[in-house]
Amino acid sequence: MSRTAPTVALKQSETPTRKGLHNGQIYEEMFAAILEQRLAPGTKLSEDTLGEIFGVSRTVIRAVLQRLAHERIVQIHPNRGAFVSEPSPAEAHEVLQARRLIEAGIVREAIRKQMPSDMETLRQSVAAERESLEQGDHESWVRLSGNFHLKLAAIAKNRTLVAYVKELVSRTSLIIVQYQKGNVSPCSCDEHTQIIKAIEARDEEKAVELMMAHLKACEDQLNLQNDEEKADLFSIFAKPGGRADKKRRAV
Amino acid sequence: MSRTAPTVALKQSETPTRKGLHNGQIYEEMFAAILEQRLAPGTKLSEDTLGEIFGVSRTVIRAVLQRLAHERIVQIHPNRGAFVSEPSPAEAHEVLQARRLIEAGIVREAIRKQMPSDMETLRQSVAAERESLEQGDHESWVRLSGNFHLKLAAIAKNRTLVAYVKELVSRTSLIIVQYQKGNVSPCSCDEHTQIIKAIEARDEEKAVELMMAHLKACEDQLNLQNDEEKADLFSIFAKPGGRADKKRRAV
DNA sequence: TTAATTAATTTTGTATACAATATTTTTTAC
């Protein structure tokens, strides 16, 4: 944690002040900036700086930061400021588990409420995914991949559930940025396609199974074992006795 | 909607100012006041008045109201102010549907992760419910009944899911206040007891079935058909032609 | 030079002031 947080750099091309931006617009811009990785996890979000950038006072920036904090994309440390969230491995597991639970239910609901146009929308979404993957545009792929899950959630026609899925997908993006090991496996598009097919076939058990496996695979592609980061440092450098040596100063 | 919103009356015994309250404490007090029906749905939450009551400036009241708004317990109309939410029938259905989806999943997870102490906690929760029901304390019953679902969610050991269930339970309380027809059926405690038994027996399908039926019964006890309130007024008073008459002024 | 302490600066938390919008009351016309 000793690395210094990078300063906020929302848009390099930005003129110092851009007046007239409303609360919601500023939220959208910051939300996009975080998910598109222009603002990396851990970045400090200074109220003054952001106020200058958007040409508004700290008052309105504060409201936006609180909204982002409620959505878990930003973390507020009292008296210290707001930072782009750095989800812990435990939190990452929690988010993926919540997604399996909720999206399994959404798949069931989608099977009941599906319309042909919904399925067409989903197929187009996967097509866009595949294109971004072929072009090697990793950033677009993360966004479009999440988009598929949002479109699927929308079929359930439940604004509350859509809001929850949106939140979970956003958090997943932050998690991927932090913990994805190597390149993403290109089979993800195919998994989405298979889910669509199972929904169309109204095969509930199979569709649920595919969705759970898909999200589990997503989690398995992450590096989530470094909860003991500091302990590892000790085990790497320490003499026999390991982290217990931490307390002993002499020797 | 022509009925005037009642003014805020948080605690009759309250002295005009009570200094030193922190952000989170004010949130807790307002949250409790709304769920305990001391603040009825539709009540206007004036920033000045609340600031006076809690002995803080509008700045901090504003933050609390925004937090409550994000949790859907309060609704903010731009330039008009904050009001205790009055969920529409459509929203009520949405909330109960989301609960069925999420709590069905929670039941499955609880079956996997249950510990003996968890089950004991649940049984105690139901005991408290039954007591409040026997004493005819309806307000306590609403709170304790929601509490059972929260305790159940906690077994899944997932803070995100607990937060979602907490939000949904709160919204359900507001919904019950608005739409519950007659007295609550006293079988609700028994339904909770049955769910506990099914979880202990690790009978996943039965436990899920019971939870879904329980929440469906809860929804069925509500009066949710008055989405056409205004239209009804017209059909009640109007001459043949019904609501189409609305536009015509003469005659 | 390093470590600890102190001072200076920066940044957040809260109150207040003013502008913009709603609401209420009063006035005016029919």
Place this chain on the structure above:
DNA sequence: GTAAAAAATATTGTATACAAAATTAATTAA
């Protein structure tokens, strides 16, 4: 007396000012 228009009032939205806390820089001692 009722309805519309205008003025007055009250309330929200935003900017700014000041206090409290944290961070950074400077100073001092070992």
